[in-house]
Amino acid sequence: MQPLVKPLSLWRRKLVFGSLLLAFLISLPAFIFYATGYRYHFTSQNPVFTATGGFYILAEAEDSQIFINDVEVKNARSFRNASYIQGLELGTYRVHVQSSGLNTWVKELKVYPQIVTEVEAFNLPNVPQVRLITPYLDKKDMAVVFPKASTTPVLNGIASTTPFIVTNSTATSTYTQNQEYIFLEKLFLEKASTTAQLNKQKESNVSGKFTFATTTNKDVKESSLEIATTTVISGDIMLYENTGDVYARTMFDSIRNIPHYFCADQFWVNEIVTVSEDISIINEKIASEEYSDGTTCRKEIKIDRQGQEVIGFEFYPLNKNLVLLHLANGIYVIEIDDRAWQNTQLLYPGKDLQMVLYRDGIFIKEDQLIFEILPKINN
Secondary structure: OOOOOOOOOHHHHHHHHHHHHHHHHHHHHHHHHHHOOEEEOOOOOOOOEEEOEEEEEEEOOOOOEEEEOOEEOOOOEEEOOEEEEEEEOOEEEEEEEEOOOEOOEEEEEEEOOOOEEEEEEOOOEOOOEEEEEOOEEOOOOOEEEOOOOOOOOOOOOOEEOOOEEEOOOOOOOOOEEOHHHHHHHHHHHHHHHHHHHHHHHHHHOOOOOOOOOOOOHHHHHHHOOOOOOOEEEEOOEEEEEEOOEEEEEEOOOOOOOOOHHHEEOHHHHHHHHHHOOOHHHHHHHOOOEEOOOOOEEOOEEEEOOOOOOOOEEEEEOOEEEEEEEEEOOEEEEEEOOOOOOOOEEEEEEOOOOEEEEEOOEEEEEEOOEEEEEEOOOOO
């Protein structure tokens, strides 16, 4: 015999529906206030609703730890490689992102009411990780290294992910030529030839201004930029050199597509105008374009070259928010985001280096050795 289930009577259903509707209407304002960043402090002497903000921190490093004002964040909501930290009171916070064996990324950021501040951290290995590529291979396809002197370390201060052998003999008859090395050496020769031509062209036009071939006179007049012959474009961001400095310039037409670090809300703009007395500083910080919602966006950002001469520059592979800067004492990775400061991390140290990018790989030539730089620690 099937159990008999009687439905609720009409008046009971109306009572349940009315109770749920009333509970929803009573709690709705609280949900709206919470979702828009307001918090109610019950423990304070004068409990009031306070506007809060948050951070959205993207960290690619595995097992990375996030610290805010030296306190590790334990209850962040994770979205793949990103963490959402909410309910922060207004003010300036120092954010650390660190992981074992990697450089620590640090930045001071402001929290504004009802705004989530977006930021992207990067952490390179403390000891450069490389894949060694040599002119010759032995019978087991192992890299063969001919050191310049027996007392000179083959790999000084770097870690190779591939095994190799060291020989003092100069005989190469028992070895095979490394075709990858031959191909990459051609790329380095082509890069050196192109660089020499650009430098020659730059010297011959030292008194003139460099522009793009597709740039109109109107564009030149409006931008008033002195573009060098070397420019690199990734998506809608362009890197160019001007009087020894490297700049990142956005070419976006819509504010929705402009990277967040090019823009500032009205709180940030007002603060700069208040604390800055030099109008040139204000003009450099604030963009030439302001949108209807009070957001101000800059057209370009100067890259910190550490007071050194720039030998070359590229976008970091697969991340147009980072710049590869070839300086006198090594290859650096520098973020374009200049809020507070630009984080700079050494990718590969050394002088008299050559650098080329091929298929999202970073290749360095030092003496007669070629290294592919690996962005992560190979466990």
